[in-house]
Amino acid sequence: MPSGLAALLDDIAGITKLAAASLDDVAGAAGKAGTKAVGVVVDDAAVTPGYAMGFTPDRELPIVWKIAVGSFRNKLLFLLPGALLLSAFAPWAVTPILMLGGAYLCFEATEKIIEAFSPHEAGEELEELALSSKDLEAQKVAGAIRTDLILSGEIMAIALADVADRPLAIQAGSLALVGVLLTIAVYGVVGLIVKMDDIGLHLAQRRTRLVRGLGRGLVKAMPVTMEALTVIGTAAMLWVGGGIIVHGLEHFGLDTVPHLVEGASHWAAGVPGVGVVTGWMAMAAGSAVVGFIIGGVIVAAVHLIPRKKAH
Template sequence: MSASFFALLDDIAVLARAAAASIDDVVAGAAKASAKAAGVVIDDAAVSPQYVQGLTPKRELPVVWKITRGSLMNKAIIIVGIMLLSTWAPWIFPWLLLAGGTYLAYEGAEKVWHWIKPSHSGTAGVEQVVERTTTDEKQMVSSAVRTDLVLSIEIMLISLANIEASSWGIRLATLIVVGLLMTVAVYGTVALLIRMDDVGFWLIKKPARWLQSIGTGLVKAMPWVFKGLTVVGALAMLWVGGHILLVNLGEVGFAAPYDLVSSIVGAVSAPGIVTWLLDSSLSAVFGLAWGAVVMLVLALFARLRFKQPAARAS
């Protein structure tokens, strides 16, 4: 009887150690995958605040909550889809990641182009969003959730590609943790950022001079914070997109770009942070070049498309 009892305790201890090891694997995998998806997350956090512009302060947080719920639903559907694909058609992931990397590189290159050659079309979209959100909150939430869907697909694909665990259950648990962390990080940051102005104005009304100074600083700093997020987001998208493209081009049989970058980085004898910066910079340059080519192809396609009716008319 006692032997059976101690044997049961031993089995429980073994299961507990296995569970603890699994939790460690999930946490470690989630941390690594989240770091790799940072570029998309930063860009998501930079883009999202525009969807609450034009709303009254009382509606800002409820709208952010609605978008957050939509984001969680997006990630739930995406996780189910990619886990099924990982079982039945894992060969498709390099191609999906190439498509995702192309999207990131294109978005990043487009932002760089707007920095080089500013145009009124870059601000028109925000003005349209402001007009839309003041008249139709449901339409604005739907637009934000659709944008989140694209970015969430990228986050989950990047995360899955960086999970080293072979267990299906560990990969699933890691994706769930990553999805929750990313959603909280993005929309928690958005909620905090959009209320910083209110905090600043509240501090300005305080009698203490030092509180007024802090409040004034917050109000003046927020436009620069959003500009900084946009810059960091664009650079991060180029770096992450370029790295995804380099790695997955090698996966589908075109390894020359990745081998070239690896040989350049390997030839540099420097501390780890320097080689990491070099590798990231080269990935960003490749992403910028790839995105520029995509922009050129799309521009040529658009020009040919708009010329066709004129040619037929003549």
């Protein structure tokens, strides 16, 4: 009997060690995969606050929560099973899908840039004014969840590409962990951003002069912060989307554009003392240029060609 108990305890210890090793593998793979998706995460965190702005303060966090729930649903119910099916039955399709998603990001960013320098039409603004606050909130949340689906798809595909050689269970655990942790991080930051002015107003009513000054500074910084996030989000879309396409071209043996971008990065990396920073900036800028060119072609195809047919 004691020997049987000892054998059972040995088995339990072995299973525990195996489970711990598997968890270590999942955590390690998730960490490595998550760092590759950091550009898309920056994009997501920069783009989302705009969907929660313009509403009364009591609705801002509920809107962020609705978008976060939609993001969890996108990642865990739709994208995770799809990614595992791709890994099992069509691993060759991961890079083309990544490139399609990258092209969409380039299109979105280029369209935003063109709109920023074009005369604004009042039609969309009047349409929004005609909606009730409840309908407008539902519209904004739905739009944010659609955008999140694209960005989350990029995150999951980038993560999948990095763990594609691991067992299916490790892939599933890693992708789920990446999806959950990045969603919590992104929407935690988004919630903090959209409530920054309210936090500032609260601090500005305190008795301590330093705290009041900090509160007023937060309130004044909010418009600048939102403008900066718009610019950062657009730049990140170009950089991430263009970078994905550059890597995809290299994957398929189309080396001309990747060599140009890498050559510019290597040249910029030769700056003494700051070579790592300048090299990365050159790589990001080169990817953004590629993204802008591709985005411009898609914008022309989407907007100009149908207009010519109509004429």
